[in-house]
Amino acid sequence: MNKRDLLLNILDPAKPQTTIPAAFFLHFDPAHHQGQAAVDKHLEYFRYTGMDFVKIQYERTFPPLPQIQRPEDWRKMPLYQRDFYEPQLQAVEGVVRAAKDEALVLITLYSPFMCAAHTAGRDLLGRHIQENPQAVKQGMQIITESLMIFVQRCIDLGVDGFYTSTEGGETGRFPDISLFNECVKPYDLALMTEINRSCAFNILHICDYDGSYDDLTRFLDYPGHVVSCPLYLGGQKLALGEVSRLFNRPVMGGLDRHGVLVTGDPRMIRGAVLDVLRSAPGKFILGADCTVPSDISWDNLRLAIDVAHHYTGY
Numbered sequence: 364m365n366k367r368d369l370l371l372n373i374l375d376p377a378k379p380q381t382t383i384p385a386a387f388f389l390h391f392d393p394a395h396h397q398g399q400a401a402v403d404k405h406l407e408y409f410r411y412t413g414m415d416f417v418k419i420q421y422e423r424t425f426p427p428l429p430q431i432q433r434p435e436d437w438r439k440m441p442l443y444q445r446d447f448y449e450p451q452l453q454a455v456e457g458v459v460r461a462a463k464d465e466a467l468v469l470i471t472l473y474s475p476f477m478c479a480a481h482t483a484g485r486d487l488l489g490r491h492i493q494e495n496p497q498a499v500k501q502g503m504q505i506i507t508e509s510l511m512i513f514v515q516r517c518i519d520l521g522v523d524g525f526y527t528s529t530e531g532g533e534t535g536r537f538p539d540i541s542l543f544n545e546c547v548k549p550y551d552l553a554l555m556t557e558i559n560r561s562c563a564f565n566i567l568h569i570c571d572y573d574g575s576y577d578d579l580t581r582f583l584d585y586p587g588h589v590v591s592c593p594l595y596l597g598g599q600k601l602a603l604g605e606v607s608r609l610f611n612r613p614v615m616g617g618l619d620r621h622g623v624l625v626t627g628d629p630r631m632i633r634g635a636v637l638d639v640l641r642s643a644p645g646k647f648i649l650g651a652d653c654t655v656p657s658d659i660s661w662d663n664l665r666l667a668i669d670v671a672h673h674y675t676g677y
């Protein structure tokens with residue numbers, strides 16, 4: 364079975380999964396963030412590790428805007444047009460052209476909340492939302508419109524889907540969940556609904572880079588064919604099967620991005636992967652809980668992927 368069919372078959376409940384696909388993601392050094400250099404590095408990494416789809420890292424973050432100091436300043440948020448994203452789009456176009464026949468090609472998408480945090484800083488953004496959510500929503504709407512320009516162009520270029528990363532629902536982020544529901548979720552859903560309507564394979568990633576979670580139910584109605592979420596919930600290890608049942612969809616993950624993958628020897632890595640596979644749900648992609656460190660040995664990742672591909676206990 365080719366890599367494209369291997370991934371797409373995971374979405375068909377009538378087809379049993381006999382081979383476990385796997386993929387890990389990392390940020391390349393800045394010299395490989397744009398243009399042909401980014402294309403070449405993504406392809407080199409994809410082919411060296413043997414992973415089962417290509418995920419293009421998003422490296423065109425929104426620039427800081429010091430002029431945003433008060434909640435009312437969010438109405439000044441610029442609407443970045445297609446030219447802003449062009450360096451990233453060049454990488455998307457090149458990777459799609461080179462790899463789409465081999466495997467599914469996905470592109471990372473940061474959420475509007477994450478882009479707003481890049482613009483003003485997480486702490487200031489959080490304070491503004493608590494002080495005057497209506498004012499901040501003006502900026503969130505502009506950011507969403509800008510990201511939609513990027514999304515639609517990526518779809519036109521032929522990506523198979525998106526890895527949609529969301530933040531803002533972490534424990535303690537907002538004292539009132541209504542602020543998440545008002546200032547974060549609607550803008551996530553606006554983009555994700557369009558993505559799910561247009562693309563065949565999307566991964567919902569609930570990101571814990573900026574905090575942990577004690578509740579995932581607020582994300583249950585988020586689109587995404589596959590869900591990737593933190594390894595722990597409320598300080599307790601979260602079983603992959605539990606995640607699959609909760610979201611009623613396939614799951615990706617299982618390994619700690621800072622754990623054995625980084626520090627272990629081949630025997631330890633093999634053992635950790637097998638432990639994950641033995642308890643994996645019926646529809647599953649091996650991966651880490653988020654992006655692995657950039658300086659990780661690619662050989663470690665290739666070994667983990669090889670163990671998944673040769674696992675016979677499924």
